[in-house]
Amino acid sequence: MGLVGETVDSIKSIKIRQLLTQAVTLGMIVTSALIIWKALMCVTGTESPVVVVLSGSMEPGFKRGDILFLTMTKDPIRTGEIVVFNVDGRDIPIVHRAIKVHERENTGHVDVLTKGDNNDVDDIGLYADGQFWLHRHHIMGRAVGFLPYVGWVTIIMSEKPIIKYILIGALGLLVITSKD
Amino acid sequence: MHSFGYRANALLTFAVTILAFICAIASFSDNFSNQTPSAQIQILNINWFQKQPHGNDEVSLTLNITADLQSLFTWNTKQVFAFVAAEYKTSKNSLNQVSLWDAIIPEKEQANFWIQISNKYRFIDQGHNLRGKEFNLTLHWHVMPKTGKMFADKIVMSGYRLPNAYR
Numbered sequence: 001m002g003l004v005g006e007t008v009d010s011i012k013s014i015k016i017r018q019l020l021t022q023a024v025t026l027g028m029i030v031t032s033a034l035i036i037w038k039a040l041m042c043v044t045g046t047e048s049p050v051v052v053v054l055s056g057s058m059e060p061g062f063k064r065g066d067i068l069f070l071t072m073t074k075d076p077i078r079t080g081e082i083v084v085f086n087v088d089g090r091d092i093p094i095v096h097r098a099i100k101v102h103e104r105e106n107t108g109h110v111d112v113l114t115k116g117d118n119n120d121v122d123d124i125g126l127y128a129d130g131q132f133w134l135h136r137h138h139i140m141g142r143a144v145g146f147l148p149y150v151g152w153v154t155i156i157m158s159e160k161p162i163i164k165y166i167l168i169g170a171l172g173l174l175v176i177t178s179k180d
Numbered sequence: 181m182h183s184f185g186y187r188a189n190a191l192l193t194f195a196v197t198i199l200a201f202i203c204a205i206a207s208f209s210d211n212f213s214n215q216t217p218s219a220q221i222q223i224l225n226i227n228w229f230q231k232q233p234h235g236n237d238e239v240s241l242t243l244n245i246t247a248d249l250q251s252l253f254t255w256n257t258k259q260v261f262a263f264v265a266a267e268y269k270t271s272k273n274s275l276n277q278v279s280l281w282d283a284i285i286p287e288k289e290q291a292n293f294w295i296q297i298s299n300k301y302r303f304i305d306q307g308h309n310l311r312g313k314e315f316n317l318t319l320h321w322h323v324m325p326k327t328g329k330m331f332a333d334k335i336v337m338s339g340y341r342l343p344n345a346y347r
Contacts, residue, residue, distance in 0.1 A: 060286065061261065061284070062324075079263070079265045079277040080263060080320040082330075099301060101275070101276070102275075102276050103274055103275040103276070104272065105271070105273060105274040117261065117282075122301075145207070145329045146324070146328070146330065147327055148326070
């Protein structure tokens with residue numbers, strides 16, 4: 001009776017320790033991913049150093065599912081730069097090219113007009129009502145580099161959230177059932 | 181250690197690492213290309229030059245653009261985006277850049293071209309400062325790679341001038 005009791009106790013304690021270790025390891029992985037993301041934000045100077053191209057308005061250069069690397073420096077915005085901006089009231093960032101720039105003397109205030117390479121008209125229709133120009137605070141970053149196809153993972157996960165749940169469920173299962 | 185799961189995981193990680201490495205090298209190799217582009221722009225005609233009802237000057241031009249951008253293409257180039265912008269200074273604005281025309285050049289063979297068109301995008305000022313204005317025409321290009329870092333540069337051509345009176 002005492003032997004059984006001892007064995008049961010030892011089994012219980014091992015399980016708890018193993019579970020705790022696994023939980024801490026998982027926490028470490030998530031935290032280091034977060035640290036890398038925040039560090040990228042600091043280095044590039046923009047709130048979203050990586051964006052996924054969601055529409056075909058910059059084809060054939062950027063197709064849906066491509067990933068863009070952004071930076072934001074204090075350099076003034078000039079025509080030809082591919083900028084990522086948010087329109088007031090909408091939270092989906094748009095990636096288009098600046099085609100007109102008017103920069104004020106002294107204040108450095110700048111009016112920017114953008115257009116997608118594959119669009120026939122400029123973006124005035126996309127801006128808020130009564131807005132004809134973008135200003136610096138609308139612009140989140142400039143595209144400097146690009147990787148094709150990698151962004152499809154994000155698009156699939158946001159358009160079919162069931163896949164997100166399946167993935168997280170599978171990952172959780174893997175963590176629990178793995179022996180180390 | 182030898183289960184299917186571990187092997188698949190190791191294979192996938194290795195494949196992704198190698199792919200990322202190849203992309204980085206491909207992009208890095210773009211730094212070594214020798215680029216000697218050339219261009220010339222002529223203003224053939226000022227079609228019209230007026231002050232619009234909202235008070236801003238607008239001018240319509242016919243341009244003759246000759247350029248050879250073939251040396252910009254490398255094996256890692258997907259397309260070159262070329263555009264011509266008019267740049268000028270006014271009393272209100274220290275810099276104005278207005279894109280007049282652009283084109284996507286998908287292949288090296290199409291990068292040596294001659295084209296005569298009127299401006300694709302409207303040349304409108306913020307104000308009515310364009311009479312007698314001197315401006316530069318700049319041919320910009322933006323090399324968009326198959327993967328990696330994008331490069332942009334330009335050729336500035338100066339000495340253009342708008343007429344002193346509306347017509």
